[in-house]
Amino acid sequence: MIVLGIDPGSRVTGFGVVRREGSKLMALGEGRITVPGADDPTARLCALAGEVEKLVERYRPDAVVLESLFHGVNSRSLIVLAQARGAILAAIGRAGLAATEYSPAEVKRAVTGNGRADKTQVARMVRLLLGLDAVARSADATDALAAAICFAQRQRLDALKSPPDRSSVGSGCR
Amino acid sequence: MIVLGIDPGSRVTGFGVVRREGSKLMALGEGRITVPGADDPTARLCALAGEVEKLVERYRPDAVVLESLFHGVNSRSLIVLAQARGAILAAIGRAGLAATEYSPAEVKRAVTGNGRADKTQVARMVRLLLGLDAVARSADATDALAAAICFAQRQRLDALKSPPDRSSVGSGCR
Numbered sequence: 225m226i227v228l229g230i231d232p233g234s235r236v237t238g239f240g241v242v243r244r245e246g247s248k249l250m251a252l253g254e255g256r257i258t259v260p261g262a263d264d265p266t267a268r269l270c271a272l273a274g275e276v277e278k279l280v281e282r283y284r285p286d287a288v289v290l291e292s293l294f295h296g297v298n299s300r301s302l303i304v305l306a307q308a309r310g311a312i313l314a315a316i317g318r319a320g321l322a323a324t325e326y327s328p329a330e331v332k333r334a335v336t337g338n339g340r341a342d343k344t345q346v347a348r349m350v351r352l353l354l355g356l357d358a359v360a361r362s363a364d365a366t367d368a369l370a371a372a373i374c375f376a377q378r379q380r381l382d383a384l385k386s387p388p389d390r391s392s393v394g395s396g397c398r
Numbered sequence: 399m400i401v402l403g404i405d406p407g408s409r410v411t412g413f414g415v416v417r418r419e420g421s422k423l424m425a426l427g428e429g430r431i432t433v434p435g436a437d438d439p440t441a442r443l444c445a446l447a448g449e450v451e452k453l454v455e456r457y458r459p460d461a462v463v464l465e466s467l468f469h470g471v472n473s474r475s476l477i478v479l480a481q482a483r484g485a486i487l488a489a490i491g492r493a494g495l496a497a498t499e500y501s502p503a504e505v506k507r508a509v510t511g512n513g514r515a516d517k518t519q520v521a522r523m524v525r526l527l528l529g530l531d532a533v534a535r536s537a538d539a540t541d542a543l544a545a546a547i548c549f550a551q552r553q554r555l556d557a558l559k560s561p562p563d564r565s566s567v568g569s570g571c572r
Binding site: 264265266267268269270271272273274288293295299300302303304305306307308309310311312313314315316317318321322323397 | 438439440441442443444445446447448462467469473474476477478479480481482483484485486487488489490491492495496497571
């Protein structure tokens with residue numbers, strides 16, 4: 225079971241890839257997508273979608289996870305972030321996958337046991353759970369890895385029950 | 399000069415295609431894109447992007463125009479609309495085009511002379527300017543046609559000056 229977590233930002237989009245085998249989690253990859261800034265959202269969003277498609281081709285994830293958008297930000301930021309998500313979600317659909325969304329609190333709770341944990345604590349637990357160096361190598365990827373861990377853990381719990389997690393099943397669009 | 403106007407909605411996306419020859423405007427097409435509702439935004443946004451790509455292939459526009467998002471709507475609606483825009487903008491970029499944005503007030507002013515005109519007045523002027531029946535055949539397409547008219551008119555004014563309209567020049571992303 226391979227999970228791709230994506231954390232879309234206005235300038236940088238973090239990603240993290242987690243494999244689960246039984247109860248064991250490991251990181252297959254992590255990093256950041258940066259696309260040419262420019263005034264031109266069509267070129268930027270198209271490039272972002274293209275990079276996400278490359279990640280899917282490279283890691284062949286079984287599931288894709290994003291954190292849901294935080295409604296508290298101002299509407300200009302919300303539009304920029306949601307447009308990035310729209311381009312990413314369409315690319316995921318084109319790859320025949322669906323995306324699962326978790327709130328930031330759900331992700332924090334899954335990783336630290338506390339839905340209001342701070343960034344440092346989340347980063348530390350992500351590294352610990354994945355057996356990585358304590359020092360974050362890619363801060364942008366931490367939230368993406370955390371979202372992927374959240375999915376992998378839930379999916380493991382669901383696998384112990386039945387039926388399988390509905391949210392992980394997607395038909396894509398092509 | 400062929401202009402494709404797009405009006406993304408949460409359920410229905412309107413489109414309108416306008417050709418300008420000198421000072422003459424005519425409608426080449428108009429309609430609505432509806433994609434399967436469903437809970438799955440990846441499939442929905444991917445299908446929406448696919449329909450926009452088909453429009454571009456069919457009408458081969460020189461420019462694409464969207465109305466900018468109205469910031470007053472609640473954040474949940476804003477996210478849904480901005481995600482649709484993100485998928486559409488990425489598709490436009492993939493087709494090698496850029497998109498121009500106008501505020502609703504700019505579009506209304508271009509079509510009626512009044513930035514605060516109501517919907518009925520806008521619809522009436524759109525039909526008049528394009529020489530169409532007074533009765534709107536596709537209400538969803540009216541705003542899209544209005545945006546396309548706004549672009550075509552400005553581009554004509556700019557063509558009388560120099561340099562050419564910067565906003566219409568785009569490199570796309572592939």
